[in-house]
Amino acid sequence: MSRKKKNSTNFLAYPFIIWSTLFIVIPLLIVLFFAFTVKNPNGSYMFSIENFNKLFKEEYMNVFKRSLWLAFLSTFWCLILGYPVAYFISKMKPSKGSIMILLFIVPMWMNFLLRTYAWMPILGKNGFINNILGYFNLGPYQFLYNDTAVILGMIYNFLPFMILPIYTVLTKMDTSLLNAASDLGANRFQVFKKIVLPLSMPGIISGITMVFMPAVSTFVISRLLGGGQYMLLGNLIEQQFTNVGDWNFGSAISVFMMIIILISMAIMSKFDSADSKEGGGQLW
């Protein structure tokens, strides 16, 4: 019986396996190659861990710390703000709910650079908000160019990616479970805490993945809304590949970042429901 189950749908993953081998694994090997080599003056490559040595200097570690911290905060707020949205929409009638969800996605189809530019006339010192505050003799406040603005920008950019997976899990949640629980005397908070929340964990994990990972490596947001005041990982890597032309160091930074993030995800997935079928072990 278990043999039947194992073989029946395994092969469905083959197209993905072939695709990912070609388009994800091989490029990864290319990146690894660059990370572990240095360029000789005559253009050839030589094995070296010099790139990683350089990476462990204090300045670069600070960049890492800052990027991870900002990404963590952004993910946290996306979760706090996004979960209620997903929850409320999932309670609506399906047709209305799907329209609402689409309304959350559609802003993301406008070009990102343009949308971020569009924040400037709103948040600027002579912007819309400050003009309104001016009527009450308040301000003008500097809303841009600080950590808050960057986090706001990240939330703005990533919130729909948190909402969507949680929403899909919350819809069609087995209501008989909820009814049984309240029949047995649980109040609404207990029902939420003990049943809804754990059951929506897969959606939450997906949401966190889709927000945290890109948040660590983003750079446009910090460049535009942070006033270029500090470097994040994304800026650093982009600079190495373009301005400095040092693909080796850039690749080394990327590889190190990959390892850190995958480890963080592995730690986090331990919080995944203990009773889930195949367990949460993503890494080991």
Add this chain to the structure above:
Amino acid sequence: MKKIKQILALCSSFLLLSSSLAGCSSKGKENNGEQRVLNVFNYGDYIDEDLIEKFEKETGIKVIYDTYETNEIMYQKVKSNPGVYDILFPSDYMIEKMIKEDMLEKLDFNNIPNYQYIGDQYKNLVYDPNNEYSVPYMWGTIGIIYNADNIKDTIDSWNDLWNEKYSGDILMFDSIRDTLAISLARKGYSINSTNQKEIEEAANELIKQKPLVQAYIMDEVKEKMVNGEANFATVYSGDAIYIQQDAPDINFKYVVPKEGSNIWFDAMVIPKGAANKKEAEEFINFLSDPENAKQNVEYIGYSTPNVAAYELLDEEMQSNETAYPSEDILKKCEIYRDLGENIKLYDDAWLNVKMK
């Protein structure tokens, strides 16, 4: 049964993959004898599109026009995959780099008779000393633009950007070379310095300036100045003209500081291995025709190296000091050199400035 299914699955995925890889021909490769083609790679919005149509009509050559955001990513793309584009519009230091790395074709100036209209002061420049590889397209300077309605003091020095009086009111470049160049020039050093001590000193000065700076920005500077978000900004002369034209009711003044600054050139080059070299040279010639150059300059708004075109411009543009500063100002401006490996010194210094 199961084995067959697995094999089928594997086969169909292979088929899907190979069929999507096979049989592809992108537009605009070589001419197939009939239709002449030209693959252009340029900054976005850096040409009057009407000129492209005019060129196509006059010569029958089909123009495929792609755009890039910065010199650097253009370089990465062209270096990795040469021979795709026929003409590029890099900046001075990038041209020098590409010549060093043997990435450019020498131009056949017999096909570019309009080269005669380029002013002598724009020839034999340091990045292409023998005029073999490039024809200048646009040029400009770097300087300070400030709101003269709000600022009544005389502004003529980079030091003014370090003045505590203007704290929070200053926008600086977010660019390794441009920002460090300003700090180097302020201290009297060359903007192409490879002396580690000088670079470190420049970086330290920038760190000292940091509390006064509202933000380090690039392209959005135009929006910010027009909206009155700050009174001072470091800008390219072309952007200064843009700002002045877009907010004519505000008195924006542009000044190239007395310590000296950067003068930049964007020029037309043909990368090595270009399939349509002759067509590219025709295009270069076309753009250097005085009438066409004049039309282009009027659209783009930057400064032209084409003296014949300059003569055709109206008085107002000719005497615009932002676009055409005086000789003695230009004498104090340096062109960027390719720094080669020494860019890493700048890179480290810049990281220092950002992270303190």
Add this chain to the structure above:
Amino acid sequence: MVKKLENFIKRFYLLLIFIFLYTPIISLMVFSFNESKTMGNWSGFTFKWYKELFNNSRIMEALFYTVLIALISSIIATIIGTLAAIGINKMKGSKKALLLNINYLPVLNPDIVTGISLMSLFIFIRPLINIDFGFITMLLAHITFDIPYVILAVLPKLRQLPDNVEEAALDLGATPSYTLRKIILPQIKPGIISGLLIAFTMSIDDFVISFFTTGPGVTNLSIEIYSMARRGIKPEINALSTLMFITVLCLLLIANRKEFISRGDKIEKN
């Protein structure tokens, strides 16, 4: 009474988030009618940018490629990704962990690393398969970074399925393909659609990866817009975004109306 307050809070919260998401959209829509070229500096109402937009064949061409590539890549990615998610869900242990981590890589890497490594791949592969940069390479790149998002969207729905549904169906005599089509797929449909939407969204707005994997003559909106930034983003882009937004909004409303109409018919029949 409490119920009413609750409903009010719910609606108010959703409204706040909506305002947050849509403020810049409204802003850029408003400035598409602005006489001045810069955003924020209102100097008069005009339609001229809309006129210029329709004369600008370059932007229209970019729009065409953007939508085309986004559609094709998201559909293919959804197919591959859904099948993959189902397959991965069945796996256990280290093989599953390995696949999942490989899957994460395009999400996790900065665009420039993915872009440059894919460009290197296509060049590297030249001796075997001579592939010119252009539509196909850009499409392949888009599919590659779309698939992980699809998998991430479908997996939670799969894990929500009761363990033994498939087994039960097989025991009752259904073939595996029947089980897949009639039982599993319908149950995870929200996840599939969600994956399709996210993949489409990622494709529509991609710049760096598209830039490095495309060829002459094939461009997309993001490339055009980012390349324009140095010179100043032309308000035609604002006009275009406004039109795109209104189009999508109308489509949504029409879809919604159809729902109401068909339900109205049902009620009438009863």
